[in-house]
Amino acid sequence: DIQMTQSPSTLSASVGDRVTITCRASQSISNWLAWYQQKPGKAPKLLIYKASSLESGVPSRFSGSGSGTEFTLTIGSLQPDDFATYYCQQYNNFLIFTFGPGTKVDIK
Amino acid sequence: EVQVLESGGGLVQTGGSLRLSCVASGFTLNTYAMSWVRQAPGKGLEWVSSLSSSGTSTYYSGSVKGRFIISRDDSKNTLYLQMNSLRAEDAAIYYCARVRYGDFFCDSWGQGTLVVVSS
Numbered sequence: 001d002i003q004m005t006q007s008p009s010t011l012s013a014s015v016g017d018r019v020t021i022t023c024r025a026s027q028s029i030s031n032w033l034a035w036y037q038q039k040p041g042k043a044p045k046l047l048i049y050k051a052s053s054l055e056s057g058v059p060s061r062f063s064g065s066g067s068g069t070e071f072t073l074t075i076g077s078l079q080p081d082d083f084a085t086y087y088c089q090q091y092n093n094f095l096i097f098t099f100g101p102g103t104k105v106d107i108k
Numbered sequence: 109e110v111q112v113l114e115s116g117g118g119l120v121q122t123g124g125s126l127r128l129s130c131v132a133s134g135f136t137l138n139t140y141a142m143s144w145v146r147q148a149p150g151k152g153l154e155w156v157s158s159l160s161s162s163g164t165s166t167y168y169s170g171s172v173k174g175r176f177i178i179s180r181d182d183s184k185n186t187l188y189l190q191m192n193s194l195r196a197e198d199a200a201i202y203y204c205a206r207v208r209y210g211d212f213f214c215d216s217w218g219q220g221t222l223v224v225v226s227s
Contacts, residue, residue, distance in 0.1 A: 036214075050211075089213065097143065097155040
């Protein structure tokens with residue numbers, strides 16, 4: 001089974017900061033990686049798919065990069081609406097998914 | 109507008125059964141693969157099960173294999189998750205999610221339904 005890790009687990013930042021979250025896979029998953037944002041009491045929301053493709057309607061301050069086993073999600077200039085938990089998800093094995101443990105972005 | 113709406117959650121005793129439903133609107137269920145993802149209180153997301161768009165292939169996480177069954181009723185545009193032999197560790201919010209057509213990530217999620225398992 002493919003395992004996913006994320007770092008850091010918690011990140012404290014200020015509005016306007018550039019934020020980077022790292023996701024690592026236990027084996028190569030090519031670019032079959034998605035990123036989701038989740039706010040308390042809400043469903044996850046798709047941000048990025050195929051490692052770097054921005055979902056329609058998602059602000060351009062969000063970007064993704066990486067391939068193989070190491071990936072990053074970057075928020076170019078953190079906005080008040082961006083304080084949330086972020087999850088990566090690998091989908092290298094068709095409809096068998098694995099999520100990362102999540103990274104909580106909170107206010108510094 | 110694409111929407112999925114889960115229902116069927118509730119309180120169940122350890123060892124009991126529950127069937128979750130997910131009604132789709134704005135799209136035809138049998139055109140898309142679908143998944144169930146759960147989230148225990150204060151924890152992260154955990155993939156539970158997926159159903160292929162053809163409806164012929166099912167996939168389960170190791171933690172629920174042999175106890176849960178995913179299925180759908182095309183006439184009702186509804187996805188189901190039959191959960192049997194429930195354990196305390198199955199307590200969670202269960203989300204229904206549509207898988208992007210031609211791909212394998214979840215692009216639309218419901219608001220979830222809460223399952224509580226008590227002894």
